[in-house]
Structure formats: structure tokens, C-alpha cells
Amino acid sequence: MKARLGTWNRGDTIGMKFLKEAWATLLEFPELIWAAATLGTLYVGWILGRRRSRPAAEAPPVRRTDADMAVQVMRDMKAGLARLEAENASFQHFFQLLPDFTRAINNRMDRRAVGPFLVKVSEQLFAPSQVLVFSLDEKVNTLVLTHQHGLAEDVKMGFHVKIGEGRIGYVAQHKVSMDTNDFIREMRQTGASLEVSGHFRFRTELCAPMIHEGRVMGVISVGGISRHYKYEKTILSLIADLGSIALHNYALFSQVQENANLDGLTRLYNKRFFMERLAHEMTRADKAHHPVSLFLFDLDNFKQYNDREGHQAGDEVLRITGRLLRDMVRPDDIAARYGGEEFVVLLPHTPKDGALTFAERLRQRLAGHDYANAARQPLGCVSLSGGVATRPDDGSDGRTLIAAADAALYRAKGKGRNRVEAATTNLLSGGEEELLAGTGQG
Secondary structure, three states, rough: OHHHHHHHHHHHHHHHHHHHHHHHHOOOOOOHHHHHHHHHHHHHHHHHHHHHHHOOOOOOOOHHHHHHHHHHHHHHOOOOHHHHHHHHHHHHHHHHHHHHHHHHHHHOHHHHHHHHHHHHHHHHHOOOOEEEEEEEEEEOOEEEEEEEEOOOOOOOOOOEOOOHHHHHHHHHHHOEEEEEHHHHHHHHHHHHOOOHHHOOOOOOOEEEEEEEEEEEEEEEEEOOOOOOOOOOHHHHHHHHHHHHHHHHHHHHHHHHHHHHHHOOOOOOOOOOHHHHHHHOOOOOHHHHHOEEEEEEEEOHHHHHHHHHHHHHHHHHHHHHHHHHHHOOOOOOOOOEEOOOOOOEEEEEEEHHHHHHHHHHHHHHHHHHOOOOOOOOOOOOOOOOOEEEEOOOOOOOOOHHHHHHHHHOOOHHHOOOOOEEEEOOOOOOOOOHHHHHHHHHHH
């Protein structure tokens, strides 16, 4: 009897051990959780039923360890179910956001909207205390903080992180998602220093690069995570991939849109786009009461240059002029090819004296540039004649402003070319103004 009882007890222990191992395995497969719950219930019932079926004389003494272990198994099952339910709820939030995000990507999501979306999704999934989104500034090969949640107020937007610097820079350099354990292991194995004094406010527990076609576009950093997942690096990588797709699509759309607005020869804006921007800037100026200037010019004796040197040489002159003009304008200025050898520059927030200074600098630069066969021109160089007009003195809308600048341009022609003239207040009658323009044109 003792031998039989000992065997039964050992079987009980082995069975409990097997059940625990089976439960740990089943937790990796949520779809089998109810099967695990059923198995646990049947096992507990089997224990109780077997004990009740024994004769009173043969019943072994009550062992609370077996009962405690069965209760613990049930508790583990309930905790696992609760964890799975929490994960499922978070995934539901994520998948509810996905359709809206994919639609936004298809509708050319604005670059400024990508960062807030990445922060929002990361908050929904990980319930972190901090989310940081960095974008790559390709000109200086540096990550720039563009959006954040939970960061100290003294860390301003635009904070720079060099590629390879700290945890965030390391992830960008090596193009791999990492968590805290990965960072610690990397420092131990390679001796790399991933803790930077200037980054002590960054709680980077989980970090993923935004990569498209092998090119890093940014980095997402998550810290203070209160909701962990078994495959959380994969999840954050998926979010980062969605962000990189959105950024890439925006760049493609911007490039296509910009090409549609550019003149193919000079790479300046075309006349259609310029007229749209002119109307927009004039409306803004009406509301804010600030000046807007316009510089209209053409190349002197260009037809003669074309006839003598050939159209290919003439196209090269236009191409070079476009490059010189692009190099001189400010980011908010709009430089366009107005037609043929005629160009126009819109100068928002610029009074007339400032516009005249810009126009004179451009005139000197063109006259001093080494164009091919420029010495064979009548003035010994490739030169310009132009006129400057300013709102509100010379016109209250785009049409009248262009007309005033055009009249000043013809005055510059009439005074010998290779010069810039300012528009004058319209004190003449309509006929007298036309006569003045006509004499300048000749």
C-alpha cells in the first residue's frame, strides 16, 4: 500500500509539473487559451473525483500542497487571460488607427502630421511616460527632434542628435530596433558608450529607426513603458515603418508637385505658379498691412545673342541666369521665369529700397558673370534691365503691381539698358503713361 501511495504521489507531482510547463507554452498561443483553461479544470476535477472514489480506509492524508498548486495554476491562468485581454485591447486601438493612417498616406499626408500620429499610436500601445520622434536633416546628417510627449520643458524642439551619438544615434547608425537589454548587452560586448550626458532627459527603453529602401529617415524613442509585449520591438518597428512610408510618400508627392510648378530649363517657378503665389501674398499683405515688392527684368539684346550664337547657347544663358537667381533669393522669395528671356521675383515683407538693393546686386552679378561670348554683346556683357514696384504705393493687386514694374522696366531700357528703375507714383494720365512706356521700349 505504501508503495502504491508513493507512486500515486509522485505521479501527482509529475502531473503538476507537466501542467505548469504546458501552461507556459500555451501562453504563447492565445488562440489555445481556452483549451488550457479546460485542461486545468479537468485536471482539478480528476484529482477531486479520484480522492472521493477511494474507500475511507485507503484515503491518503489531505495534502494542501496539491490543492495550493491547483489554485495557483488557476490564478496563473486568470492572470494570463487578463494580460491577453489588455494586449488585445491595445491592439484593437492600434488596428482602429491603421485604416485612418493608411487613408491619410494615400491622400498625401502632410509631413507635419506624421510625427503626431507616431506619438499617438505609441501612446495607445505602450502607455509610456515619454515618446520622442526625430527626423533626419540630410544636409548636416543629424537627427532633429520634431515631436515629443512627456519631455522636460527645458529641452526645446529642434534638439540635435548626431548619427551614432547615444542610444538614439546608435539605432540610426546601425538601422536596428533595440530595447534596454540590447543597449546593455551592446555596451558590455563592444565597450561602446551609449550614455551621453546631454541625453539624460531621454528615457530610451525602446527605440526603432524609420527606414525606407535602406535610407534612415528618422527614429522613434519610447520610455517609461507601462504596457510591455513579448514582441514589442517588432511592434515599434512596424510603427516606424508606417512613419517612413508616410514620409517617403510625402517627399515623392512634393517632388512631383514641385516639378509641375518649375520651368524645365531654368528650374525656376513657372508663370502659372508665380501668379498663384502673387495673389496669395497680396491677400496676406492686405490683412497684415505689410509691403510686398516685385522685381521684373529681362536680358538685354537677347534676340541678338540667340541669332549670333545659336539657340543652344541662348538656352545655356537662360539656364545660368536661373541658377544665379536661385542662389540669391531668400527661402520665402518666389523667383520665376515669366516668359522667354523675362524673369520676375516676388519679395514678401520687403519695402522698395530693400527690393532695389536686391535688384542692383543681381544686375551686377549677371553683368560680371563669365557667360560664353558675352563680350560680343552690344554692352560687352550679358546684362539685364528691370523695374521694381511695391505694394501699396504702386499697386493694390497683382495685376497693377506687375504693370507698374513693367513700366519701370521699359524706362530702364529707354535709359540705355543694364540698369534698374523704380516704379513711380501714377501722376500721369493714361495716355501720357503709355507714351512714356512706348519711348522706353524703343
